[in-house]
Amino acid sequence: MTALLLALLALPLAGGAATLVPALGGRRALWLGVAVTGADLALAIALAAGFDLHRPAAMQAVTDVAWIPALNVRFHLGVDGISLPLLVLTALLTFLCSIYSLRKLPAGGSERAWTGLLLLLATGMLATFAVLDLLLFFLAFEIVLVPMYFLIARWGGENRGPAAFRFILYTLLGSAVMLLGLLLLGLKGGTFDMTALAAHHGLGLSRGTQVIVVLAIGLGLAVKSPMWPFHSWLPDAHTAAPTAGSVLLAGVLLKMGTYGFVRVLIPSAPLGMHTLAPYLGAFAVVGILYGSLACLALVRPGAKGDLKRLIAYSSVGHMGFVLLGIATLTATGINGALFANIGHGLITGLLFFLVGAVKDRYGTADLDALAGAGADSGAALYGRLPRLGGLLAFAAVASLGLPGLAGFWGELLAMLGSFQPAAGLSRPTFLTLMALAGLGTLLTAAYLLSVVRRVCMGDPALESPATAKAPALLDVRGYEAAAWTPLVVLTVVAGLWPALLLSLTTPAVKALLGGS
Template sequence: MIPLNDAATQALLLALVVLPLLGSAAVLLPRAPAWLGTAVTGAVLAAALLLTAAFDHDRPGEIQAETDVSWIPALGVRLHFGVDGISLPLIVLTALLTFLCALHVRARPPAGPRPASFVSLLLLLQAGTLATFAALDLLLFFLAFETVLVPMYFLIARWGGQGRERAAWRFVLYTMLGSVVMLLGLLLLGVQGGTFDMVELARAHGDGIGHGTQVLAVLAIGIGLAVKTPMWPLHSWLPDAHTAAPTTGSVLLAGVLLKMGTYGLVRIAVPMAPDGMETLAPYLGAFAVTGIVYGSLVCLALARAGAGGDLKRLIAYSSVGHMGFVLLGIATLTRSGVNGALFANIAHGLITGLLFFLVGALKERTGSTDLDALAGRGGAALYGRAPRFGGLLAFAAVASLGLPGLAGFWGELLAMLGAFHPADGLNRPAFLTYLAVAAFGTLLTAAYLLIVVRRVCMGDRPGAGALPDLRRVEYAAFAPLAALTVLAGLWPAVLLDLTEPAVRALLPGAVR
């Protein structure tokens, strides 16, 4: 821990939110250097790492680096920011992925309109995401949550691939409709609780808010957050958005934006309306495991020979399954389950971010993400034609299927342990059924990912000639994600020691 006073840590957290906003405007100036966007994201990452070093790891369950000033007195809205063991890993993940995306854009400028506009939108997206994870006022959270819609829409619509306009509109319409419902739930929670302050509402644990009101609030908030997660059956915008988005858009969408939904459930619904969550948790668990199996079955269908499956689309559907484990962990309302959900959030961001980077690099080399084309004659056959590339793709795939020793294993294991012993008051036979279905989903996940590795890395038919192997800039962008995947897999305490005390504060009655 680096000893910094409260004012210094407050300044660091505010800098994390303000620097990307200033950078978003600065990169559009006529004489702004091309490296400015990368420099800003690097400064934000440095600030996030410094904040982590200054964070008091003996008190991860308490809000630190807190700023709380009045913003809109008439509505009781405050500029209230802070960080604890739940939000800190997501803030660092956001800063890291955005910096790696900026490196990627610097080395491979996107085809289309001005690259400076692309970088400006990346920085605006980063600012909205960081503000979402740092916000401690319900309405401030909502405004930050909505901020990310605009830059992601333009990233898909202007720099995306085939079908980009339709995919961008579906993304906006689904998310906006969900957000309208979510806003009603947030207002209901704030008005009935007498404050929009998230710290006070979490500390009250639903006192003064009736059971029926809590159920309505969780239902409304949950629908809005479930769209962003995405939870089956509100997921249908995701495959189109991922398939059409540019590489960096897919990395940030999967690695960061999907986490905003599950983070909102843990930060808002679980502590502020515990009775409502207990009532709706069995239904959340049912939707979660349905998504796990559904996503895996779709991926199996896309992976088979002759299906014409798109590799980006397959990874997008895999996210539906992986995020199902996060939702299952939350639905158990246990410390092990919620800790597993938070761990799986970070693991999914690292692994799926790496997968989308690799698929983007594969498309640059072969001109296609069609699995039949990649596996057929003259296809990728990466082991023989670009062995380091093929090895890293296989590594990312086995990490995604939950191989012990890598990051993908622990979150899913803890989520299923939570389902084995759900919180008191929940129907244990139902959650044991969910556990069995989720375990079956892990087998399906292993099946389709191993098929992908065999087809892309080995090929159905031998490939001809060599492909460019990993380049220096690709090592720079991919290596941190691979290293952190190994670190989190071998040393899960690096995350769990942060989240456990904070989860204990959110679930004061939980014994497991």
């Protein structure tokens, strides 16, 4: 088990270094990326298969050796029921993006550079969910910024330069404040070991210190989550990013912020989280409503709304449910947040793959261009590309939280946690937040069904301007089916069998909450 976790992190790093060899240029580099990420996925599955399901709250596959003795910083790795699903999700999405890149590598740079950056990004993402030292966590949290910046800046679409700059500026500023909070927590707590801090549950830290820690660390996590009003980098980054970049940005990078709240702040600074939980919940609900209203504005005819931008704003709303579940400080709410993390990664990853396919075929993701300017519907995917249209409709109804699919359980549990928040939190406040979040689910259904109506429905005989430019349209191709099918299957499995995830996270969450 220990060797598997070490190999899971070392393999993509070694693969990224191998891309520096000139002989591995061209398509060889792309096949190297597929081989490395495929092997990494196999390691993640083997890690999950060897995981002791009877002890999901205990850290397993642990490595703990001295790294910087002078600062008492250790190379500490481990996996429990909270981090295991995120590791598998990360390995899966990275592998699917590698497969997709074999046939749809965007113009902008060499295959070696693309593969090297993708593997470096995978290393940082996987390490974030595996490390158990505060400074290691910060390093892993930051490693992902450089490769994602270049993936957007070099292979992105229109306005990719400003979008990449905003992405790295926002996240670096947030991370600078987060580092101060991590140092304060480690120095005042007497250790940088995350498991030791979690076991102490804030012992020896005054309420004031804990509030400062939550404010500082929470700011960096909120930017990455992304929590309103620190979200404004996200729509630009998603709109400009290549398809694989958007999939990993939505499917994994956003989860790193919410994971930090659960792994670091809730167990290590419980009094600070308790003090600020109502404000976190309020910001989360504003994000839910804001994201939904922004999507409704983009989807209306004549708004020139971009479909990728709409899905990006939808992520602001969906991640709001994750933050609301965390803010309840209950096992129910936090389990809902963790489930929503996985559900959002699967569904939104699929949505960005599908939107990329629509843009490839029509040359645009503009809703008015797809449907015909001013028309209610017109792209008519059901008639022209039935499999692609059916998949887009499936992903949309999964995203709106249809029962039986992965998007349902996380939002439900987050709102149930709000119905009965942790002791000491104002129940009327959280009941109000629950009601507003419920309104957000209705708005979500409204804009996603509008997307289905405008893009999937319509008369195939009536060609929109975008369709007229692309008369020879092909339905789902083989490499697309290979990249998308696992996400479809897992979306159904997670929706019909929620205990698969909840049995892993529930004991671990209770342990982080102090056994409550």
